[in-house]
Amino acid sequence: MAAALDSPRQGTAPRFAPLLGRFALAGVAAGAASGAWALLVTERAIAPALALEESRAGGHEHGEELVGRGTQLVGGFLGTVVAAVVFSVVVAAVYAGVRHRLPGRTDVGRVAVLTAVGFGVFALLPALKMPANPPAVGDPDTVGTRTAIYVAVLGAGVVTALLVSALVGTLRARGLHPSAVATAAVLLAVALVAATVLLVPDNPDTIAADVPAAVVWDFRLASLGQLAVMWTTLGLTAGYLVDRLARRS
Known part of the structure; x- marks a missing residue:
């Protein structure tokens, strides 16, 4: 696989096993950063929603909790790290296959x-x-529908990335100017994203009247921020480690 990635422009590609190790190490860093964000930011955003759920139940105790909140947080942190490492391995496999097609020196x-x-x-x-x-928002009976919508959105996103990549490769092969290639890629991506937003069904859940808008949006921004931290840390750390590995190769 590594030999197939070599080219004068891209330089010598690192072997797959060391590449996988560098990405896995970056996954640990990404999971730790994402888990820290969850503890410091997302937990604060989710606390009002948990309090709202408790108030809806009238504050009645339904028996002693099997797992305390502190244990849940620690388990969530460790689970985030493990998930990030597994995901980084997948990203490493993708990178090994498309490295020669990605822009960048x-x-x-x-x-x-x-x-x-x-x-x-x-x-x-x-x-x-x-x-x-x-947690205060969402009907348990719509879990199946929401999951199907989410999978459809992910599928549309993957198709969008593949189509944009194919367009870029075709226009480059025809010798178009890089600015024209970038403009065409952006226009196609915007069109496909707009089609996804318009054609895929909306979330069937509605925001209850007793849920403040600030609670919902604080949680949404915190969740998106957590993913941004994970992807950014993974990209910067893996890029640095893989670049050092390629230079040594």
Whole structure:
């Protein structure tokens, strides 16, 4: 696989096993940064929603909690780190396959491009179409419908990335100026994102009247910020580590 990635313009591609290790290490950093954001920011945004749910229940105790809130937070932090490492391995496999097609003179720039696309597909587009809601919002009976909508949005995002990549490759092969290629790519991406937002069904859940708008939007922004921290940390850390590895190669 590494030999297939070599080219005079891109330089010598690192072997897959060391590349995978660098991405996994970056995944640990990304998971730790994302988990810290969850503890410091997202937890504060979710607290009012939890209090609202408790007030709806009339403050009645339904038995002793099997798992305390502190234990839940620690488990959530560790789960975030593990999930980030697993996800970084997937990103590493994708990067190994498309490295020679990504723009940038160094692996720092190429990894940054790939993670920016990943953030757009897996975080920003779902946030535009189906933003996250706090626990106080959401009908349990609509879980299946919401999951189907979310998967449809992710699928549309992946298709958008593939189509834009194919367009860029075709226009480059025809020798078009880089500014013209970038303009065409942006226009196609905007058109496909707009089609996704308009054609995919909306979230069936409605915001209850007793849920303040500030509670909803604070949670949504905190959730999106957590994903932004994860993708940014992954991109910067993996880019730095992989670039050092490529230089040594």
